[in-house]
Amino acid sequence: MIKKLIGTIALSLTCAVSFAAESGYSLEKAPERINDMAALQNGAKLFVNYCLGCHSANSMRYNRLTDIGLTDEQIKRNLLFTSDKVGDLMHIAMRREDATKWFGAAPPDLSVIARAKSINLGPTGVDYIYTFLRTYHRDTSRPVGWDNMVFPSVGMPNVLWQLQGERGMERTVIAQAEQADGSLQWQRTVSKYDAQGFSEITTEALQGYTGSASDKVRFIPADAKASANFDNQVADLANFLGWMAEPVQLERKRLGVWVLLFLFLFFGVAWRLNAVYWKDIK
Numbered sequence: 077m078i079k080k081l082i083g084t085i086a087l088s089l090t091c092a093v094s095f096a097a098e099s100g101y102s103l104e105k106a107p108e109r110i111n112d113m114a115a116l117q118n119g120a121k122l123f124v125n126y127c128l129g130c131h132s133a134n135s136m137r138y139n140r141l142t143d144i145g146l147t148d149e150q151i152k153r154n155l156l157f158t159s160d161k162v163g164d165l166m167h168i169a170m171r172r173e174d175a176t177k178w179f180g181a182a183p184p185d186l187s188v189i190a191r192a193k194s195i196n197l198g199p200t201g202v203d204y205i206y207t208f209l210r211t212y213h214r215d216t217s218r219p220v221g222w223d224n225m226v227f228p229s230v231g232m233p234n235v236l237w238q239l240q241g242e243r244g245m246e247r248t249v250i251a252q253a254e255q256a257d258g259s260l261q262w263q264r265t266v267s268k269y270d271a272q273g274f275s276e277i278t279t280e281a282l283q284g285y286t287g288s289a290s291d292k293v294r295f296i297p298a299d300a301k302a303s304a305n306f307d308n309q310v311a312d313l314a315n316f317l318g319w320m321a322e323p324v325q326l327e328r329k330r331l332g333v334w335v336l337l338f339l340f341l342f343f344g345v346a347w348r349l350n351a352v353y354w355k356d357i358k
């Protein structure tokens with residue numbers, strides 16, 4: 077019984093550790109900015125400017141953004157594009173049928189996407205979004221001219237590409253391939269994509285290779301500074317989506333500290349009372 081339990085726990089732990097995205101691409105840890113109001117406000121701005129065109133956030137009211145330090149006036153002036161009242165929900169005008177026709181898949185509502193994409197004991201949904209939005213690369217062999225490492229053949233275009241700037245990518249895969257005579261041979265395949273998405277693929281046999289299989293991706297930005305700045309912006313956006321998926325988390329954490337403090341003090345009082353009550357009974 078105990079053995080079985082330990083086995084189950086171990087199994088779920090290894091799953092969590094080895095689990096990357098469905099594509100196998102390992103997710104990067106997003107910088108944690110859930111308590112950083114300026115970052116969340118910037119994330120909100122990016123969200124309404126770049127995402128709300130296709131994605132709704134039907135559980136979110138604009139005036140909830142006052143929780144991250146914006147005033148009604150600021151919301152009205154800077155963030156209201158799809159509606160005219162701060163009390164409105166973040167609906168969009170695009171119809172699901174049209175979206176499916178245009179992109180091959182309907183853009184999901186993003187209200188709780190950060191929770192939907194989180195993996196128990198593994199990377200959070202914020203990590204997922206952070207990695208997903210930063211792993212687009214140009215690929216001329218795809219109909220839309222882009223592909224994504226976390227979500228291969230994704231229907232969503234790379235809407236942030238102008239912020240990120242041009243970049244190439246190099247992917248090195250070491251794997252075993254079956255030969256004509258049925259034997260297995262280790263091979264290294266390097267795929268180089270230039271900034272326009274043209275690729276050059278070279279494969280070489282690895283004689284006497286004793287290592288294991290691997291898959292490494294390296295992005296090569298034309299402008300390293302622009303690329304670092306982009307990562308920073310995406311971190312704000314991903315954290316905003318993390319906040320939106322659970323807006324009460326700030327309140328919950330703030331309250332949690334007081335609750336723990338109270339329990340701690342109460343424990344002291346109970347301890348002393350206990351000693352007093354039992355003092356004469358011995």
Ligand code: HEC
Pocket residue numbers: 122123126127128129130131175179180181182183184186189205208227229230231232233235236313
């Ligand atoms: C031009 C329309 C469009 C815009 C703008 C857009 N998306 Fe998407 N998005 C889509 C579509 C379509 C899908 C569904 C893709 C699929 O299932 O192949 C999608 C899917 C997603 C997913 C789910 C991916 C998954 O693994 O299931 C996330 C997260 C996402 N979008 C985030 C964003 C964010 C953040 C922005 C703003 C920076 C944004 N999107 C802007 C069209 C859009």
